[in-house]
Amino acid sequence: EVQVLESGGDLVQPGGSLRLSCAASGFSFRTYAMAWVRQAPGQGLEWVSTISGTGETTFYADSVRGRFTVSRDNSKNTVYLEMSSLRAEDTAVYFCAKGRDYGGYYFDSWGQGTLVTVSS
Amino acid sequence: DIRLTQSPPSLSASVGDSVTLTCRASQGVSGWLAWYQQKPGTAPKLLIYAASYLQGGVPSRFSGSGSETDFSLTITGLQPEDFATYYCQQANSFPYTFGQGTKVEMK
Numbered sequence: 001e002v003q004v005l006e007s008g009g010d011l012v013q014p015g016g017s018l019r020l021s022c023a024a025s026g027f028s029f030r031t032y033a034m035a036w037v038r039q040a041p042g043q044g045l046e047w048v049s050t051i052s053g054t055g056e057t058t059f060y061a062d063s064v065r066g067r068f069t070v071s072r073d074n075s076k077n078t079v080y081l082e083m084s085s086l087r088a089e090d091t092a093v094y095f096c097a098k099g100r101d102y103g104g105y106y107f108d109s110w111g112q113g114t115l116v117t118v119s120s
Numbered sequence: 121d122i123r124l125t126q127s128p129p130s131l132s133a134s135v136g137d138s139v140t141l142t143c144r145a146s147q148g149v150s151g152w153l154a155w156y157q158q159k160p161g162t163a164p165k166l167l168i169y170a171a172s173y174l175q176g177g178v179p180s181r182f183s184g185s186g187s188e189t190d191f192s193l194t195i196t197g198l199q200p201e202d203f204a205t206y207y208c209q210q211a212n213s214f215p216y217t218f219g220q221g222t223k224v225e226m227k
Contacts, residue, residue, distance in 0.1 A: 035216075037164075045156075045164060045207055047216040059214045062121075095163055100175075105211035106154040108175060110163035 002026040002109040006096045009114030016086050020114060022079040022096030030054070030074040033104025036081050038092035039113070048094070050104050051079060064090075086118045122146055122210050126219035132227040133198055141193045141222045143208035148188040152212035155184055155193045158221075159204045167206075168193060198224075 008020040022034065036048040049070040050059045058070050069082040079096060093115050097107035123146040133139050143153065151171040156164040166175045168184035171191060181196045195202055203226050208219040 044221045045158075045209075045218040047209070047218065050214075050216070061215045100166065100169060105152060106166060106169040106209070107156075107164075108166045108169075110165075112163060 002098065004096050004098055004109050004111040006094060006111040006114040009094065009116045011117045011119065012086055013120050014087060014118055016118070017082070017084040018086065018116060020081040020083070020094055020096075020116070022081075022111060024077050024079070024096075024098065027098070029077040031102060033099035033102060034072065034079045035097045035099060035104060035107055036070065036079075037095045037097055037107065037110075038090075038116075039095070040089075040092040043092075046092075049081065050099070052104070053102055083116070086116075088118050090116060091118045092116060121215055122149060122213065122217050124208050124210055124217055124219035126206075126208060126222045128222060129220070130223040130225060132225050134227045135198055135200055137198050138194065138196045139198060139224060141195075141206055141224075143186075143191045143193070143219050145189045145191075145210060149210045149212035151187050152210055153184075153186070153191050154209045154211065155182075156207045156209065157202075157204045158207065164207065195224075200226075 035050040051070045055072045067085045072079045093113040095113045096111045098109040100106040100108040155168040158164040172184045205221045205223045
């Protein structure tokens with residue numbers, strides 16, 4: 001059974017930093033792209049970042065490029081999202097999602113989400 | 121960026137009804153479109169990918185169609201568990217984008 005589990009969400013002050021983790025199991029981890037998608041309170045879904053199976057290729061939303069960094073450790077079946085220079089508008093539930101295929105175009109397994117709150 | 125506009129924003133329907141949700145892209149995305157279902161407090165669930173392919177384990181009452189800029193999701197015979205918010209997502213080009221969602225409510 002595929003499982004995806006996020007952790008690391010917390011209350012952080014504006015300008016602060018935070019690292020989210022996403023532990024995955026039940027599939028050949030290195031074969032699939034992984035993504036982060038966020039949802040602000042009461043709002044819709046926003047794609048944040050995608051990382052290829054090898055970790056060599058990454059993509060970011062304009063809203064986070066230069067502030068967020070996605071990475072993965074295939075030996076630990078874990079994806080990370082390093083977030084810095086956090087803003088109030090980054091407040092959201094952050095979901096980690098498995099790509100349906102190597103290209104990661106669609107997301108077929110999601111974690112339960114981890115809440116990031118940016119506030120003083 | 122490709123903008124996805126979903127309509128209607130919300131709709132009311134009864135169990136057994138058939139409903140069609142639409143998603144319009146600001147530019148052509150070929151068939152690179154997915155539909156997700158989300159219930160309050162839970163993660164989204166992939167229903168349809170590549171515009172018309174049913175994800176494994178999803179009931180056949182869900183179907184998708186369309187290409188380029190106009191897409192639709194049809195639920196034939198609404199069931200109680202189908203009342204939720206539905207999002208479309210384009211995967212034609214980065215940045216991937218989602219529509220704003222259509223909330224299907226019980227009449």
